[in-house]
Amino acid sequence: MTKINVKKFGGTSVGSFERIEAVADAIARAHHEGERQVLVLSAMAGETNRLYAMAANIDPVASARELDMLVTAGEQVSIALMAMALERRGIKARSLLGSQVKIRTNNQFGRASIELVETNGLIGLLDAGVVPVIAGFQGVDGEGNITTLGRGGSDTTAVAVAAALNAAECQIFTDVCGVFTTDPNIDPNAQKLDSISFEAMYEMARQGAKVLHPDSVACARRHGVVLRVLSSFEPGSGTLIRFDEPDHTVSGIVGIAVSRGQGLVSVSGVVDNPPAEVALFKTLADACVDTDLVAQQPSERMLSFSLAQAEVNKVLALIDTLTGAHALGAVNYETELAKVSLISTGKPVMAELAARVTELLAAQNIRVRLVSTAEIKLSVMIDEKDLQQAVRSLHRAFNLNKV
Ligand code: ADP
Ligand code: ASP
Numbered sequence: 001m002t003k004i005n006v007k008k009f010g011g012t013s014v015g016s017f018e019r020i021e022a023v024a025d026a027i028a029r030a031h032h033e034g035e036r037q038v039l040v041l042s043a044m045a046g047e048t049n050r051l052y053a054m055a056a057n058i059d060p061v062a063s064a065r066e067l068d069m070l071v072t073a074g075e076q077v078s079i080a081l082m083a084m085a086l087e088r089r090g091i092k093a094r095s096l097l098g099s100q101v102k103i104r105t106n107n108q109f110g111r112a113s114i115e116l117v118e119t120n121g122l123i124g125l126l127d128a129g130v131v132p133v134i135a136g137f138q139g140v141d142g143e144g145n146i147t148t149l150g151r152g153g154s155d156t157t158a159v160a161v162a163a164a165l166n167a168a169e170c171q172i173f174t175d176v177c178g179v180f181t182t183d184p185n186i187d188p189n190a191q192k193l194d195s196i197s198f199e200a201m202y203e204m205a206r207q208g209a210k211v212l213h214p215d216s217v218a219c220a221r222r223h224g225v226v227l228r229v230l231s232s233f234e235p236g237s238g239t240l241i242r243f244d245e246p247d248h249t250v251s252g253i254v255g256i257a258v259s260r261g262q263g264l265v266s267v268s269g270v271v272d273n274p275p276a277e278v279a280l281f282k283t284l285a286d287a288c289v290d291t292d293l294v295a296q297q298p299s300e301r302m303l304s305f306s307l308a309q310a311e312v313n314k315v316l317a318l319i320d321t322l323t324g325a326h327a328l329g330a331v332n333y334e335t336e337l338a339k340v341s342l343i344s345t346g347k348p349v350m351a352e353l354a355a356r357v358t359e360l361l362a363a364q365n366i367r368v369r370l371v372s373t374a375e376i377k378l379s380v381m382i383d384e385k386d387l388q389q390a391v392r393s394l395h396r397a398f399n400l401n402k403v
């Protein structure tokens, strides 16, 4: 039996009628060559953002369930158009929502995890020569509610479907020709990698390299899925996410990931005040706020944490509710920050790396607000306006520029 390939096309790849037609042509060619293909699509570029913005007009703090119901509409449009484009080419195709495939998730609206992908229906379609065209990013919980997997989650749908079908490859088609040493839209000297280890790719994704959703990398690793990132605009072999050997680099740094739109909130009177610290983190957790880098400054008993800029107002309001009961001190915040993270092979001496990075940035008058290290990554929080300069100079300094 011919092996199955799962092919995922992101928003830009299906962002216009021309792009849908171009993808349909490529799928038709492969179909006529005998390939068994399952498609997973994102919404057309900009559509998911448009839907979130619509919700904000009605209720800026709309319930997560209703948001998921709304924003999954984008993928319903793209899959139907793609199925039509394939049928016009004489290829049998069937568009399917997550709930129709039965992509079962937990009930964490807005960031659900896939628990199960039902394969009987998909296999039946493939056996009948039909190309399934699945809506990415969405699933259904045990009670029949529609859920989403988090922004960029169509990658994860594709990998989960590939794992369930035991596919030969899961191919993520996007608007760049693979995984680069850093975002090629920030640094034109970024190099395309022929392959990258799962370990480094997962950390790159977690630290903001949008090219793959972090859950998709974790899921592929867990299930042994062969995962490749390719361009839907030009031919090429893309980047293979590798299971075997570690990454080889000159400087010990594999790549640099960036995360824009960050905020920093500092609350004094928290350190050495365990009830306040517990109450603060519990309140944030109950409101599903993801804190990222956390730092303590004993002198002012100040606790600082970074988070998505969009969450800052909500968090300030939450902290306000704790101030009286826990004798919290001054609360400060900053926005328009960006996180730059260096991902290493192996485990470098982080203090040395931190010294080198902060020295390099200081030499260019780039202020570092926060430094954080973990096993294979070092992150610095800087002003968003300095992002491009910081990335380009670090990329050069760590010998990542193309030669
Ligand atoms: P899609 O809509 O296809 O899912 P995304 O916008 O989610 O595409 O991801 C592709 C984008 O990821 C690229 O256009 C690029 O700007 C960005 N990106 C960030 N870091 C990297 C990286 N290290 N390698 C390649 N692309 C990256
Ligand atoms: N359409 C969704 C988003 O914009 C999912 C995806 O594109 O992967 O986040």
Ligand code: MG
Pocket (backbone or CB within 6 Å): 010, 152, 155, 210, 211, 212, 213
């Ligand atoms: Mg994406």
